[in-house]
Amino acid sequence: MIAPPPSAPVPWEQDFAQKLLFDMLRIRRMEEKCAELYGEQKIRGFLHLYIGEEACAVGALHALEPDDSVVATYREHGHALVRGVSMNSIMAEMFGKVAGCSRGRGGSMHLFDAATRFYGGNAIVGGGLPLAVGLALADRMLSRPHVTVCFFGEGAMAEGAFHESMNLAALWQLPVLFCCENNLYAMGTALARSEAQTDLCAKAASYCVPAMKADGMDVVAVHKATRLAAQHVRDGLGPFFLELQTFRFRAHSMFDPELYRDKAEVEAWKQRGPLHTFSARLKAEGKLTEEAFLALDARANAEVQAAVAFAEAAEWEPEADLLKDVHTAGAAS
Amino acid sequence: MNEQELRATVIATLKTIAPEVEEGDLRPDKPLRNQVDLDSMDWLNFLIGLHEKLKVDIPETDYAKLVTLGDVLAYLQSKTK
């Protein structure tokens, strides 16, 4: 297991540092609004929020190139937003409107965007891993210098898909960055009650895949670790396993009474929240003032309001298009 | 009420019972109930119609006098003078 680089002090100029903070704020405000809209039955079905884990998506995705591929899970609003999918189209998708990034057909768990090579959410745990291996195989066979990053929770490591994908990627030395967002609870089951081996990096090592652990609540740590890992993969040295230790502040999904973890544990992790720890450090290092923070927060809130208004006003898909895109138009169906 | 109006009223009343009747086809001298298919209920409704339109009462005993269209017109002419 490779030791992660030291995180302090914040090694970047004010602009880049504030960019990371702003992206985390955008995710936080958007997800809070989604919880409210779910209560008003504007958003339906299942909804899995990313509040508390913002540092992972922001830190990791800022370390990748535009032509890299991204595969995520049903908890993918933050990843999509940072990757470049507009908040308008994400919100419209959750309203089920045709202006949504999946024409209103996918909903919260199935955000897709070809332009940013965002190969989507996936409601089946571990379902995206083999997909990422395939994307990387294509890059390798077509000798394209791209990385495929796939995000997954520690719960996915109990699925066969994880083990088969790790082995294939290692066997064929494919350019895959396995990024495990370990939030300690797979739905209702704590890690210790679902994995015999709870040291996830040790699991990766068993497939001869180099691994590194980083503090998923610290955007600087995540960003530095991901830069290293991505370089390793881009240099053709094969797959890399990155474990980001994090914590989701809210329930697994909108219908989970959280019987499995007590309130004290949640509060404790909240003290280590990615947003206020990072903004505190930036203020301490003179790279952020309170006014600047409030301004960033106001911009984030405005973007959320606009996205909600856009989603409210957007049209529904006409029923006549129900069968559209089951097959490619023109191909013999 | 002159003869023209009386005749028009009688024909109109008859048509409410038997819409298929054509004024031209009615012969004044042949028994009405042979020319038009009127059962006892139709006949009673025809008399009720005349009673309401012409405010004239036709006792049952006079039924026998009202065989042809001409009889009906003459009878009503005398009753409405």
Add this chain to the structure above:
Amino acid sequence: MIEFKLPSLGADMDQGTLLEWKVSPGDTVRKGQVVAVVDTSKAAVDVEIWVDGVVRELLVHPGETVPTGAVLATFDGVGETLLAPGATVRPAPPPPVARISAAHRISPAARKHAEELGVDIGHIAGSGPDGGVTVEDVERAALAARAAPAATAAEAGPRRPVTPAARKRARELGIDIETVTASGPGGAMLLEDVERAAAPATPAAPAKDRQSEMRRAIAAAMSRSKREIPHYYLAETVPMKSALDWLTTINTGRPVTERLLMAVVQLKAVALALKKFPEMNGFYRDNTFQPAAAAHLGVAISLRQGGLIAPALHDVGEKPLEQLMRELADLVKRARAGSLRSSELSDPTITVTNLGEQGVAAVYGVIYPPQVALVGFGRIAEQPWAEKGALSVMPAMTASLAADHRVSDGHRGALFLAELRELLQQPEILK
């Protein structure tokens, strides 16, 4: 003022039970603060409020179960301007259906009509002013959809579409399919078409209008009656002088609108006679006779454009003649206007036909199944009458009975007609 509604806390939740309020009227609350605990089918869940404000009134009390979206409490916004615009009371979302894209506007009536006819509105070209889909468009699409199978069936070339059940029945009844007229959807020949063809000598009218439909219904009933009911017929001559005189005296002095017809006198007589002869009044079903509790007489009424119908006059034996007269007049009017109630058609326990007025001496009718008898009255006419050796002129009428031999015998039939004759000669009893 802000309405705090029970939020939906999951995909599977339609209602919730309030367990506990965490705030009371007058408390100030911050955005994201837990204000209540609600029990769902799974467990108790903390419920947050999404705006800053002050509790005004708690509308729902612990223990009450309310549907998602129900208002739990009201709050006053703290300094409205502080809140982001539009964060206060949220307008109710427009129903999803109404906001289809401009290219596909459809009128609510048309949408409802489409749903009723099961027509997919997506494929209808809108002829409305703004390109919207109208009710007529839906009608046209429904007809086109319905006609479509016919087209394909027809194209199926010479082979006539005959359903398997119809083909099997035709074999059983020895019917040549070529002679049968098909009435099914898309021109298909159905079971009932074959059964109708099997009925003797009554060709099914091909036209689909009401007239031929009634003709087909009468044909089917009459064929079944002749096939299944062993009729026997009896007749009796009834002196009518006393009845006629009584009726004339009753009618003199009455305005034309209240005069009685001989028909109601005859109907009342039949009803009273039936009290002594219950085996004439009822239904024959599943091989057993079910006597009827009351006398609902089916009155045969001829319709101007042809055809005959015999709706029921209810409880004839219990009503005074004046009431019967009013009810009969109304029944005839509605029968001829085609606005009879279905119960009037299914209720008759026996039928009475009065063809006599058209100048027929006697009438021997066909019983209407599942009834078991039919009474016919001929014309009242003067005829020579010998009584106690003396000859006189008597207005008389032939009363006839057609009855079901499975239920009654000629002897009982004759006694019934005799009773009828006695009653008709004592009209005052019929009052």
Add this chain to the structure above:
Amino acid sequence: MKMSYREAIRQAMHEALAADPRVFLMGEDVGKYGGAYACSKGLLEVFGPERIRDTPLSELGFVGAGIGAALGGLRPIVEVMTVNFSLLALDQIVNTAAALRHMSGGQFSVPLVIRMATGAGRQLAAQHSHSLENWYAHIPGIKVLAPATIADARGMLAPALADPDPVVIFEHAQLYNLEGELSEDFRCDITSAAVRREGTAVTLITYGGSLPKTLAAAEELAGAGIDAEVIDLRVLRPLDTTTLFASVKKTHRAVVVDEGWKSGSLAAEVMARIAEEAFFELDAPLKRVCGAEVPIPYAKHMEAAALPQAPKIVAAVRELLGK
């Protein structure tokens, strides 16, 4: 006694666990969490973690383990959260559970019950809204049940556990909230279909989550003078064709209502059986109302358009009768 469908399932499991020490429940979040649809709430506290076993997210793994435990003399109830996740375990069900008895020359039997939720209607989008009962009803060696009423939810588990061969029970997700009276005599067989509404003009054949919609359509048709008979299949394999043919002999018309996709659907199998053995009773073509052949969309009105609905059933019958 009034209860919900979910409560009926819970009571059935409670009774089975109490009655036979060999019985145990295994599945994702069945213990501490109380079950994804709250059907096993409280069982952990009564029967303990040995017999109410939470599993990691390893469907192939724990379904295979359930088969092994049944082979080893236990009577497992394996809950696969939904049919959508059962696809990961389909190999174990088809190639081991269903085939073992025949493959081993009759030496082994697999007395296993697998319960899974099925169907759409809660806007969970394509990957969480499948209706694949027909895949399972295709497999020789297993029985397939679809309890659509409170009584069947309560009564079917006991005979299923008593059956020496594997039984798969599909519980439609929209039925869990169903409330109703449970009569004392809920004991039932797992071999016959049931006539839920007598009728003469047409036979409506359906199962599981589509039963309420089909009964609603029958009521609407009654208003228009069309007297529809409604048959609840209850058992999807083996099909109770006796009840089906008796009804078709009476009405001469059949419409099958099936939430699954039309091609290769259970509806197709029912229609084939009727065409094969009740052909000469048919006075109209066989008809069906199925799900549109599309991955189920998320948006509410699109999902509704994709699924069978009462108005569509009524329209199908009207078209059949040319009324």
